[in-house]
Amino acid sequence: MGVALKTLTGNYAVATAVKLARVNVISAYPITPQTTIVEKLAEMVELGELKADMIRVESEHSALAAVYGAASGGARAFTATSSHGLLYMHEMLWWVAGSRIPVVMAVVTRTIGPPWNIWTDHSDVMDQRDTGWLITFTENNQETLDETIKLFRITEDERVFLPGIVTLDAFILSHTTEPVDVPDQSLVDAFLPPRKQPYVFRAGEPIIMGNIPRDLKWNMMMREDIDKAMERAKKVIEEADLLWGKLVGRRYGGLTECYRCEDAKHFIIGVGAWVGDMREAVDYLREKLGLRVGLIKIRYFRPFPREDIIKWLNNAMSAVVFDRSVSPSAGGPIFVEVLASLASAGVRTPVRGVIAGLAGVDVTPEDIANAVLTSVSEAEELGTFKQSVLWFYGGE
Amino acid sequence: MSDESVLPLARPMIGVSGKTGSWRLQRPLYDSSKCIKCRLCWLYCPDSTIDINEGSADFITINYDYCKGCGICSNVCPTKAITMAPEG
Known part of the structure; x- marks a missing residue:
């Protein structure tokens, strides 16, 4: 079947999935318990195992802004965060979804203060529920790896064209080692078509994103279109589950x-x-x-x-x-x-x-x-x- | 571009908001004798209202239809080849 059993933490399962998805650009700011995802990715880039640009930034707001810019320019891009970091990013989540640029982010779910707390609950990701991002919750490290890979395909489908969040619970998954089937690169390549997105910013072809529309109804129509795309995503998620199941022998059901x-x-x-x-x-x-x-x-x-x-x-x-x-x-x-x-x-x-x-x-x-x-x-x-x-x- | 999605996109075009030169309180004046052709004014103009004329006596032309008179060109000019004068 072309799979190899490895022992991976949830965070390393995410990093492995991101590498298999051949991501071009990664940007993140460290925050517990997400940090080891991007640490592992930085190591992969440093060792030449992953050909990607790693952009170091001064905040989570900038991390998502950098990833958003790269994705607007046609790159498959990834970031990860938790808790207060995710809240600091919140404004940029609206920009990414509103401009319909596919991006994948891992959120290691962590409590929000005060008082300070690093353990899991779902307050951070639930705070993002109205932004227009797809949100998937995972139960174990295998599902975390599989769903991260799938999310690239789902978000880049022209019926969807919305960004997506894959969540894993702090420590219970992120720092706990489990056996994980890591699929062959060839299987992931067969599953993930080349990146698609609704438009690409290119030098010499100026377009403006997000200008004030002359008619406010256009503004409202864009919000309605996100609503419709989210509904269309239901079928796309089921198709991805079916296809991934055929390739690696694991199906989870759709939604x-x-x-x-x-x-x-x-x-x-x-x-x-x-x-x-x-x-x-x-x-x-x-x-x-x-x-x-x-x-x-x-x-x-x-x-x-x-x-x-x-x-x-x-x-x-x-x-x-x-x-x-x-x-x-x-x-x-x-x-x-x-x-x-x-x-x-x-x-x-x-x-x-x-x-x-x-x-x-x-x-x-x-x-x-x-x-x-x-x-x-x-x-x-x-x-x-x-x-x-x-x-x-x-x-x- | 995708036909499926309603997108917040526009294509840039000249003068979409009308001739903004009428907003101007001060007018930049160009003295070609002082100009050293450094292009800083062209680079800094926030409205792209300065054109370069390679090989001409007047190295730059200011487009007064759209220049809002912000004075940045005059400010960055190292030889004061651009000065600001009140609009009449």
């Missing part, structure tokens, strides 16, 4: 994966590394307690898998959504969007939003099973939830 859902009446919904813990919780609840529980793993938060959520929860008895971030007074962002999806289709399945694992607070499979068990009992008894949003700290 979602449903684990043990065939006869499920109650559902757990989650994103990122703790989906692995949720699988254990599902196995426990099914095998020890005989509960018909399934797990919806949201792989892509943008585009949001509205149709999948409606399909799986249409006849369900309850769903528990685990969010690792919160929009104060509104609940977790995944919870809110699951509810909106169901409401748009008139589905009245009771949904509870559990806010847990913020600031890196550890949540074990047992904690998840306990939280779900309480909710399942309540839903079966009352057919509804007395309290829709719960702050859950785990433990006894």
